[in-house]
Amino acid sequence: MNILKSTVWLLRYIPQFCVTLAVFCGGQAFAQDPIRIAFIDPQSGTFAATGESGYLQLQFAADYFYNDKGGVLGGRKIEVIALDNKGSAADSQQQLRRAISEGIQYVVSGNGSAVASALSTAIERHNRRNPDQRVLFLNYAAVDPILTGADCSFWHFRFDAHSDMKMDVMTSHIASNPDIHKVYVIGQDYSFGKAVGDAAISMLAAKRPDIEIVGNELHPIGQVKDFTPYVTKIVSSGADAIITGNWGGDMVALGRSIIDAGLDVPIYTFYAAYDGITATLGEAGKNKIRLVHNDYANPVTNDVRRAYTEAFKAKFPHKDITQPRLATLLQMLTLAMEETGSTDPFAIATAMEDMRVTNITGEEVWMRGEDHQAFQPLYISVHTDENVVFDADNSGFGLVTEFSVPAADTISPSSCNMNRPQQ
Amino acid sequence: MFKFAVWIIFAIVIVLLPQFFTSLLSVSILNQMAIAIVFALSYNMLLGQGGMLSFGHAVYFGLGGFMAVHALLGIEDGDYFFSVTLIPLVGGLFGLLAALFIGSFSTHKAGTVFAMISLGVGELIAASSLILVSFFGGEAGVSGDRTYGPTFFGYDFAQDIQVYYLAAAWMFIATLAMYLFTQTPAGRMANAVRDNPERAEFIGYSARRVRLISFVMSGFFAGIAGGLFAVNYEILTEQNLNAVTSGNVLLMAYIGGLGFFIGPIIGAVVLTLMNSVLSHYTTLWMLYLGIMFVLTVMFLPNGLTGFLMMHRTPWHLGKIRLLIKPYIVTSIPGAVFALSLVAMVEMAHSSEAEFVFLGASFNSSGIVSWGVLIAIALGSFIALRRSLPALREAWAQANAIDSGEQK
Amino acid sequence: MFEVLIFATLNGLVTGLLLFMLASGLTLIFSMMGVLNFAHASFYMLGAYFAYSISLYTGFWPALILAPVLVGVLGALVERYGLRRVHKSGHVAELIFTFGLAFLIEEAVQFFWGRATKDYRSPDILDFPLFTLFGQNFPAYKAFMIFISIAIFIALYFVLTRTRIGIIIQAAITHPHTVGNLGHNVPLIFMAVFGVGTGLAGLAGVIAGPVLTTFPGMAMVLGSIVFVIVVIGGLGSLAGALVASLLIGLLQSYAIASDLGMPDLLNWLGVSFERDHPLNDIWRLTLPQIAPILPYLLLVLVLIFRPSGLFGKRES
Helix, strand or coil, X not given: CHHHHHHHHHHHCHHHHHHHCHHHHCCCCCCCCCEEEEEEXXXXXXXXXXXXXXXXXXXXXXXXXXXXXXXXXXXXXXXXXXXXXXXXXXHHHHHXXXXXXXXXXXXXXXXXXXXXXXXXXXHHHHHHHCHXXXXXXXXXXXXXXXXXXXXXXXXXXXXXXXXXXXHHHHHHHXXXXXXCCEEXXXXXXXXXXXXXXXXXXXXXXXXXXXXXXXXXXXXXXXXXXCCHHHHXXXXXXXXXXXXXXXXXXXXXXXXXXXXXXXXXXXXXXXXXXXXXXXXXXXXXXXXXXXXXXXXCCECCCCHHHHHHHHHHHHHCCCCCCCCCHHHHHHHHHHHHHHHHCCCCHHHHHHHHCCXXXXXXXXXXXXXXXXXXXXXXXXXXXXXXXXXXXXXXXXXXXXXXXXXXXXXXXXXXXXXXXXXXXXX | CHHHHHHHHHHHHHHHHHHHCCCHHHHHHHHHHHHHHHHHHHHHHHHHHHCCCCCCCHHHHHHHHHHHHHHHHHHHHCCCCCCHHHHHHHHHHHHHHHHHXXXXXXXXXXXXXXXXXXXXXXXXXXXXXXXXHHHHCHHHCEECCCCCCCCECCECCCCHHHHHHHHHHHHHHHHHHHHHHHHCHHHHHHHHHHHCHHHHHHCCCCHHHHHHHHHHHHHHHHHHHHHHHHHHHCEECHHHHCHHHHHHHHHHHHHHCCCXXXXXXXXXXXXXXXXXXXXXXXXXXXXXXXXXXXXXXHHCCCHHHHHHHCCHHHHHHCCCHXXXXXXXXXXXXXXXXXXXXXXXXXXXXXXXXXXXXXXXXXXXXXHHHHHHHHHHHHHHHHHHHHHHHHHHHHHHHHHCCCCCCCC | CHHHHXXXXXXXXXXXXXXXXXXXXXXXXXXXHCCCCCCHHHXXXXXXXXXXXXXXXXXXXXXXXXXXXXXXXXXXXHHHHHHHHHHCCCHHHHHHHHHHHHXXXXXXXXXXXXXXXXXXXXXXXXXXXXXXXXXXXXXXXXXXXXXXXXXXXXXXXXXXXXXXXXXXXXXXXXCHHHHHHCCCCHHHHHHHHHHHHHHHHHHHHHHHHHHHCECCCHHXXXXXXXXXXXXXXXXXXXHHHHHHHHHHHHHXXXXXXXXXXXXXXXXXXXXXXXXXXXXXXXXXXEHHHHHHHHHHHHHHHHHHHCCXXXXXXXXX
């Protein structure tokens, strides 16, 4: 009897319990709610540093450019919700379902091409299976060419340049330096590392056939304790430039080992800046480390960009603006909303095709309709402490742009055969 | 009879659950739970029942899953023609084969040797999965589509809810099968070999063969879990067979309680919930998980289930109500203490100036906020310490068999 | 090729000796208490982080002394208030406790120091190339690392074989009850050994931090390798740990330095495969590519054919 009573008593509280666990019990979106964007990136674990700072930057950009100026679509605010995918493809899908359950229609992600391609596939499938609950995928950093190539999707938009575009710029810069005759390529043993190596070799062969590739090395990702043995090989190969697609701990360790060995050659990288890397490379890496990217670095001349960066630094003194293109992403998204007067992902996606906006650095960005790849000028910057207005990691060191390629020269033909859904 | 009823109730519960939790997210959490339950139970066949500590159980989960994805791809390409409902079996059989091969040399010894071989094999397979791209797909993994192939009574498994019923059915069958396995002579001998291999040898059983049987069965069920994972997520990556996944399943089984059949089920449910609910509220959830794990090992060596089972004696004595009041008296300051610590941790971690915790707003650099929290923590800690003797007293009373009183 | 060989040997020696500093503490703890300390590499990481924080105020040299002591004290506290409590529940529980501790320490490090790489540097006084051979510098700091590791080995060897406390420790390994009956405080000895073992790991962290970079994943990278060494060398054998450390350090270094791989083997055998063969990945493997997983391969092989390890006397 007692048990029965207490069971009834417990049952009465279940609805209340469910309200507390509202996420778990599901919810619905209302018309005048804020426009919500799910930011699916690592917020915990090894890769959390980049995901965490990406979230802060996206929310800050939303506040700075829109929410503080009255919102979009007649006063609706933009709210960014960070969903932790722990760097895993499966967890990303879990978080995608959470976003869909909460009625979110836009997903922003970018850390890791494996995760991005899993998300792109999952969203493509979800939209096909549930045409009334469609979701849009805005990719701000995953650079595998396949995402806007063979595996392109109508629902996926990429705001970063893909790795082949970046490699084209990098090899042009190398080719323009007559002192470079021997190049060593080293990378992490996975698709991106291999793609970087293959692209570097084929592009250099086309641009400067006299340059000899003296090494094409792959090392296991995240497993190498000490890069000195690799550096020994680099030294004995007589290389006078190094290309690497390494990121995170592997980038720092490789850079330090090269510098410690006294090897004084340019090191061309994709990701050797910010999140502690700049501070760790410090004085020793000065004028040696170069980086290819699409975010114009120092010296900042544009007032919008300067004011934006200063406002961000005032709010988060220990963080840096590492992804200015998150602002471009919001620009295109909100412009599409205002143009169509709707938040429907299909309408937005259609409006964003072949859209052109002027980004916060004052450059024109074009979103190609064929494959949803953004085109903008690309740059090579050098790691130094001279002429640095906005440094990285508060270290005094930062990136200074020394070579640029206009957007028109970065365009390559699209290989995307897009499957376009009906309204 | 009682046991039979338990299984019926279990079946009813899993059928009814999606009626209460209807959102896409809750269904996908339920799917995740079903997979985790099978995986954790298969792990407990090794550690709980067989006494073999494995640091590489994800290998069988992952290999089974990868094979299942390849089977999905085969269905898609028209190479095979069978229903998606049978995919978990493909995973299971491949997990079994893998376990048979690796078990043939790793089950010679139990204890540290076994643990170390499992660690080595786990690292080897995880590392080679990034190198052998044609089977494992590198770090991007392999993805398939579950909606091809013949429909199953009109189900095409496009929606998650249909996958739930598939996963729940497999989970029920696997759980039942694993339970029945513990009742077979092989399952009983696994316990005997765990406790005393010499004696088991004396009565004519080869300890090695008994271990191998448990190991292979465990690989089979881990493979089924991997197959379910393949159907649910339609993708497998290197992360599904690396050390993190192996560590997770150890955590689930241990926090749930190794010594009980139901333990890993509870562990799987609790950790899956923590993983998806807690991680939504704080980025520090891994820290809390670590603390919880260490505290569990220190204070609840038999896991959460062990803690619940401690109340069997008072329950049978009819004295469980003696504990209610002291539990409440202890748990209130306990919860306040824990929450105030959490608040301090979160506040220290917060990068924004204003910090909101449970509806209360704090100034994360303000001395007042810190002072208030420290005062609350200290006060509740003292209250907690004060309440403990009464709890101990009540516990002793509740467990005491008084001769005068009727049960 | 010759210069590659010389540098590969030097690199292997540096790595091997560093690994030995970790492995020596681990094997000492194991042989005394029967506990395989999964968190050992986490104490190594703590050493690096403590040293980084201390060096911000005092510079490198005080940190070299202070950080390992702090780590050792922390280790002793863990033994006293954690492990000793779990000891009752058996070896599996102890192993799992240290496993959880490793997890917890990694999270705690991220909480206190953040997730970004820390700029922890070697002291300026050692910041010069000791010698330059064939165009490559050998940093003086690496020589310093070798020196410290060898000094530790000699000191440990001396303490264990020549001093009274060493004899008590050796006796406590095999006959803890007898030692207890003789009036020695065995739990205190355990605590001290655990503290010294973790302190050694901390010292390894202090000197390795500037070279191998100080980041939250540094324990993970090294964690299982140290285990592999202790097991290959034979559980509880200090000499075995030294040999296995050097073996693994040199093996990896040589494997990376070599340019050999399956293609060379196949050429030599005169076999050829088309590029799109399903097993193409295997035929294209090179030694440098698989160098970091060689220790695990070695581990599995050693355990299959000689479960007690190279120098081990007992099996588990």
